[in-house]
């Protein structure tokens with residue numbers, strides 16, 4: 001579940017693509033690798049990470065995300081032009097601090113709230129499906145699958161998701177929350193695996209960038225999980241104007 005900021009300007013490639021219906025034309029930026037940090041920037045970097053962690057905690061408190069089930073925030077290089085992402089298997093949030101540093105404070109708040117909405121989406125899914133079906137959905141993108149060969153099974157943080165179920169309780173599929181959760185499940189099944197695509201070595205770079213841009217525009221930007229996360233982040237910024 002990535003946060004890709006296509007307003008971000010450190011780019012070496014701008015790609016224009018057209019959706020399958022032929023109507024949507026948009027450009028996407030694929031960012032160039034950022035320069036590594038000098039030694040003198042090391043302390044600054046630590047301070048920046050501490051600052052991001054405190055902003056993260058503040059936003060979690062404002063949206064009442066219980067501390068017991070708050071995903072751990074870690075810093076890592078995301079690649080694929082992404083500022084951050086929620087790893088829905090591990091139940092952790094990652095941000096690329098070098099990338100974040102170049103964004104405005106408001107955009108950083110937007111990105112964090114956006115990822116926290118993904119957290120809520122996956123909380124809802126496990127609360128409605130129960131841990132067993134949720135595992136199948138995460139591993140095979142099918143909650144009723146009978147195979148368990150997918151490697152993703154090993155990566156799912158069962159302890160974290162069991163805690164979520166225990167702390168937040170079940171969601172009834174016929175309730176309004178249940179109807180919304182079903183939309184999350186359907187959208188997840190169509191969600192592209194952009195990191196996996198970015199790491200492919202069997203195709204040339206140009207081809208990879210073309211497929212990537214197509215996936216970002218047609219299957220990522222308009223996926224309900226992304227639309228819902230952007231909407232929640234926009235409402236958050238409006239509600240807490242003085243951030």
Ligand SMILES: [Zn+2]
Nearest residue numbers: 001002003229
């Ligand atoms: Zn997202």
